[in-house]
Every structure is written in C-alpha cells, then in structure tokens.
Amino acid sequence: MSANRKPLTISKPGLLLCEGEDEVKFFNAWFFELNITDVQVIAYEGKARLGTFLADVVKLKGFNLVKLAGIIRDADEDASGALQSVEHALTHAPDELRQLNPKIFVLPGDGKPGALESLWLASLKEDPMETCVDDFFRCAESKGWKPSDVFAKNDKARAQLWIATKEVPNERFGLAAWHGRKDTDKTWMQEKWVDFTHPCFASLKAFLLTSFT
Numbered sequence: 001m002s003a004n005r006k007p008l009t010i011s012k013p014g015l016l017l018c019e020g021e022d023e024v025k026f027f028n029a030w031f032f033e034l035n036i037t038d039v040q041v042i043a044y045e046g047k048a049r050l051g052t053f054l055a056d057v058v059k060l061k062g063f064n065l066v067k068l069a070g071i072i073r074d075a076d077e078d079a080s081g082a083l084q085s086v087e088h089a090l091t092h093a094p095d096e097l098r099q100l101n102p103k104i105f106v107l108p109g110d111g112k113p114g115a116l117e118s119l120w121l122a123s124l125k126e127d128p129m130e131t132c133v134d135d136f137f138r139c140a141e142s143k144g145w146k147p148s149d150v151f152a153k154n155d156k157a158r159a160q161l162w163i164a165t166k167e168v169p170n171e172r173f174g175l176a177a178w179h180g181r182k183d184t185d186k187t188w189m190q191e192k193w194v195d196f197t198h199p200c201f202a203s204l205k206a207f208l209l210t211s212f213t
Contacts, residue, residue: 008042008060008061009060009061009062010040010060010061010062010063010065010066011040011062011065012037012038012039012040012065012066013038013065013066013067013068014036014038014039014040014066014067014068014069014070014211014212015039015040015042015057015066015068015069015070016039016040016041016042016069016070016071016072016208016211016212017041017042017043017044017050017053017054017057017069017070017071017072017102018041018042018043018044018071018072018073019043019044019045019046019047019072019073019074020043020045020046021043021174022116022172022173022174023041023043023072023116023174024041024042024043024174025172025174025175025177025178026116026173026174026176026177026194027041027072027208028041029177029178029181029194030177030196030205030208031208032181032182033181033196034208034209036208036212036213038212039068039212042057044057047073047074047082047085050071050073050085050086050089051089051092051093054089054090054092054093054094054097055092055093055094057097058093058094058096058097063096066100067100068100068211068212069097069100069101069102069103070102070103070104070105070207070208070211070212071086071090071102071103071104071105072104072105072106072107073085073086073106073107074106074107074114074115074116074152075106075107075108075111075112075113075114075115075152076113076114076115076150076151076152077113077150077151077152078113079106079111079112079113080111082106083104083106086104086106087104090102090104103207103210103211105204105207107119107204108122108204109203109204110203113151113152114151114152114155115152115155115156116173117152117155117156117158117159117173118151118152118155119200119201119204120159120173120176120194121155121158121159121162122200123194123195123198123200123201124162127162129162129165132165133158133161133162136161137157137158137161156173159173159176160173163176163193166188166191166193167187167188168188176193176194177193177194177196179191179192179193179194180192180193
C-alpha cells in the first residue's frame with residue numbers, strides 16, 4: 001500500500017475496488033440508496049497502481065472476511081483495452097483474490113470510451129444546464145481553447161463546470177452523489193444531483209446488484 005495511505009482494515013464481506021476517492025464516495029452513496037450495507041469500497045489510487053494494489057490487498061487485516069469482490073475502472077479511450085488491463089492484473093493477483101472471481105465493470109459501460117463522469121453527464125441530458133455547459137465549451141473553443149485529446153478528461157471538465165453552477169461550486173465530484181441523500185437539513189444538500197434511477201445507470205446498477213446481492 002502507499003506510504004501515504006491510512007492503514008486499512010476490511011470489515012465487510014463485499015469488496016468493491018475503484019480508481020480513486022471520488023469513486024469511493026460516489027459508490028458509497030449509491031450503496032446507501034440501495035440499502036446495501038455489507039460492501040466496503042476502497043480506492044486503488046489509479047489504474048497504473050492496480051496490479052500492485054491487488055497484490056497487497058490480500059494482506060489487509062480482515063481480508064479473510066471477503067466473499068464477493070468487484071473491480072471498476074474507467075475506459076478512458078479504449079474500453080476493450082481497459083478490460084484486458086484489469087484481466088491481466090487479475091491473472092497475476094494472489095490466489096486468495098482470484099479465487100473470489102472478482103467481477104469487472106469498465107465505465108461508462110457498453111464498450112464506450114469515457115469515465116464515471118461520462119455516465120453522470122448522460123443522465124443530465126434533459127437538465128436545463130446542459131445547453132449552458134455546451135455553450136460554454138463552444139465559446140471557449142471559439143476563443144482558442146482546445147479540448148483535451150483524452151475523451152475522459154473532457155467529460156471530467158464538463159462535470160466540474162456543471163457543479164460550478166451549484167450553490168456549492170467547489171464540491172468534489174464524488175460528493176455530488178450525496179446531495180439529497182444526507183444532511184438534508186442543510187439547504188445546500190437538499191437538491192439531488194445524481195439520479196441513480198435514470199436509465200443510463202441501469203447496466204452499472206445491474207453489475208452492483210448481481211455482484212453484491
């Protein structure tokens with residue numbers, strides 16, 4: 001594990017591994033809504049670290065409790081390549097992990113390029129702010145700004161701009177999923193920012209339910 005990572009202890013029979021802390025917060029909010037309390041979500045801190053993390057995670061205190069496991073990562077530009085990368089990392093993982101036959105989901109799903117933010121943006125297609133976000137980036141391009149060559153980075157930028165229109169404009173993406181789900185006595189937490197019932201989340205929801213229920 002990273003020297004900067006706080007010591008981890010596994011305390012639940014379900015283990016979901018995802019890329020970063022934003023994803024941890026996002027999926028914790030979703031499990032909260034699904035009333036699934038027996039899954040622990042842990043970040044492996046970037047796709048380049050996955051292989052090392054898989055080798056180390058079995059050494060964590062409490063790993064013997066794990067009965068179900070899943071791994072999620074972004075497709076970025078190549079969903080097929082991302083899947084193959086995770087599968088390759090698993091072939092070199094310790095037996096204790098491979099025997100769990102971890103399920104894999106590559107975001108945003110359906111073989112498309114992108115990231116978790118891409119899926120969220122798809123759920124906002126009918127939101128009134130979508131046109132404003134589109135207009136902003138068209139304006140920026142007309143002034144010489146160039147979008148990233150990396151598909152996922154552009155969607156991350158669009159997601160952050162959408163958040164910037166909110167009462168809490170400096171919110172991290174991962175916390176977006178908690179709005180409307182806790183601390184509802186605080187006005188800035190009452191509006192639900194992520195609608196997990198939207199059809200665009202169906203494949204990912206099915207993955208979570210079949211992997212951990």
